[in-house]
Amino acid sequence: xxxxxxxxxxxxxxxxxxxxxxxxxxxxxxxxxxxxxxxxxxxxxxxxxxxxxxxxxxxxxxxxxxxxxxxxxxxxxxxxxxxxxxxxxxxxxxxxxxxxxxxxxxxxxxxxxxxxxxxxxxxxxxxxxxxxxxxxxxxxxxxxxxxxxxxxxxxxxxxxxxxxxxxxxxxxxxxxxxxxxxxxxxxxxxxxxxx
Amino acid sequence: xxxxxxxxxxxxxxxxxxxxxxxxxxxxxxxxxxxxxxxxxxxxxxxxxxxxxxxxxxxxxxxxxxxxxxxxxxxxxxxxxxxxxxxxxxxxxxxxxxxxxxxxxxxxxxxxxxxxxxxxxxxxxxxxxxxxxxxxxxxxxxxxxxxxxxxxxxxxxxxxxxxxxxxxxxxxxxxxxxxxxxxxxxxxxxxx
Numbered sequence: 001x002x003x004x005x006x007x008x009x010x011x012x013x014x015x016x017x018x019x020x021x022x023x024x025x026x027x028x029x030x031x032x033x034x035x036x037x038x039x040x041x042x043x044x045x046x047x048x049x050x051x052x053x054x055x056x057x058x059x060x061x062x063x064x065x066x067x068x069x070x071x072x073x074x075x076x077x078x079x080x081x082x083x084x085x086x087x088x089x090x091x092x093x094x095x096x097x098x099x100x101x102x103x104x105x106x107x108x109x110x111x112x113x114x115x116x117x118x119x120x121x122x123x124x125x126x127x128x129x130x131x132x133x134x135x136x137x138x139x140x141x142x143x144x145x146x147x148x149x150x151x152x153x154x155x156x157x158x159x160x161x162x163x164x165x166x167x168x169x170x171x172x173x174x175x176x177x178x179x180x181x182x183x184x185x186x187x188x189x190x191x192x193x194x195x
Numbered sequence: 196x197x198x199x200x201x202x203x204x205x206x207x208x209x210x211x212x213x214x215x216x217x218x219x220x221x222x223x224x225x226x227x228x229x230x231x232x233x234x235x236x237x238x239x240x241x242x243x244x245x246x247x248x249x250x251x252x253x254x255x256x257x258x259x260x261x262x263x264x265x266x267x268x269x270x271x272x273x274x275x276x277x278x279x280x281x282x283x284x285x286x287x288x289x290x291x292x293x294x295x296x297x298x299x300x301x302x303x304x305x306x307x308x309x310x311x312x313x314x315x316x317x318x319x320x321x322x323x324x325x326x327x328x329x330x331x332x333x334x335x336x337x338x339x340x341x342x343x344x345x346x347x348x349x350x351x352x353x354x355x356x357x358x359x360x361x362x363x364x365x366x367x368x369x370x371x372x373x374x375x376x377x378x379x380x381x382x383x384x385x386x387x
Binding site for chain 2: 133134135136138139142147149150152153154156157158159160
């Protein structure tokens with residue numbers, strides 16, 4: 001069984017369950033489908049029945065120009081060498097996506113992570129609001145594109161002040177010959193006299 | 196000729212006796228330092244060559260220790276996120292005194308390459324006192340050992356007194372820690 005026929009089999013499964021907006025083959029072993037938000041659960045269910053029984057990762061991408069978040073579900077099959085990405089775009093204002101815990105229970109923590117980093121709500125997940133990674137975050141979710149980490153860092157963590165003449169130049173010893181001599185001496189110390 | 200005349204023995208007051216004993220203690224302490232390695236960042240990769248036969252830290256009388264209560268040095272190797280900083284402060288406060296802090300790399304000095312990162316603190320000495328910095332990204336094993344020798348000199352010259360500073364400016368350190376970490380209200384299933 002080669003990988004081409006595997007990809008075609010995946011095509012058949014997905015086209016029979018939901019509408020594909022865009023298909024993007026990534027490599028011989030990886031393929032991405034962009035689908036509607038409402039079709040995701042059905043497609044994931046049918047893929048799970050066909051053998052893609054492990055959810056490798058649930059990721060989210062921020063597209064501020066389109067005013068959308070994109071959720072990426074990556075599925076792994078232990079028998080066929082094909083990774084499938086199911087992508088769905090959701091609104092950026094009050095983002096919400098029904099949880100996939102009934103299909104993949106392991107998605108619990110991925111959904112909590114997505115909520116923490118992007119602020120996406122997952123109704124159906126009993127504790128998606130609990131903090132998972134960061135402790136007591138006090139700003140907008142940090143992986144959104146409109147979050148400015150430098151401004152946050154400058155505001156929250158004091159930065160060290162340096163005087164203007166911080167780097168002292170040694171006027172007497174800055175000629176090239178003296179630098180070469182210093183380097184030679186250092187090399188001699190390091191190698192024990194061998195060149 | 197030795198005078199047979201009775202001379203009264205010189206009386207030392209308590210502070211002078213204390214100072215003498217501290218000097219004796221510091222002599223032995225600086226020749227037998229035990230490290231608690233808090234390997235937070237990438238600088239920890241410089242410790243295996245510093246400890247093993249290549250540079251052999253043990254010739255300076257230093258060795259690794261597993262628990263904070265028996266260690267002398269808290270070695271912070273690399274960047275500290277807020278979450279790590281909280282644990283680092285717990286660890287530092289568990290250590291017995293005198294305790295010294297050595298910070299490796301440029302991240303504890305001014306943030307290093309993480310100076311604009313949202314979870315990484317910029318200056319360690321705002322939160323706990325640091326006795327010796329070893330600059331570099333990453334410092335090579337020679338610099339690491341040089342930093343330890345500097346710390347030994349500091350113990351000898353009584354300049355490595357960060358733990359005294361921590362007592363003296365305790366309120367200031369606590370205020371900075373609370374400003375950045377907030378109250379300890381952790382609400383997840385791992386802490387219930």
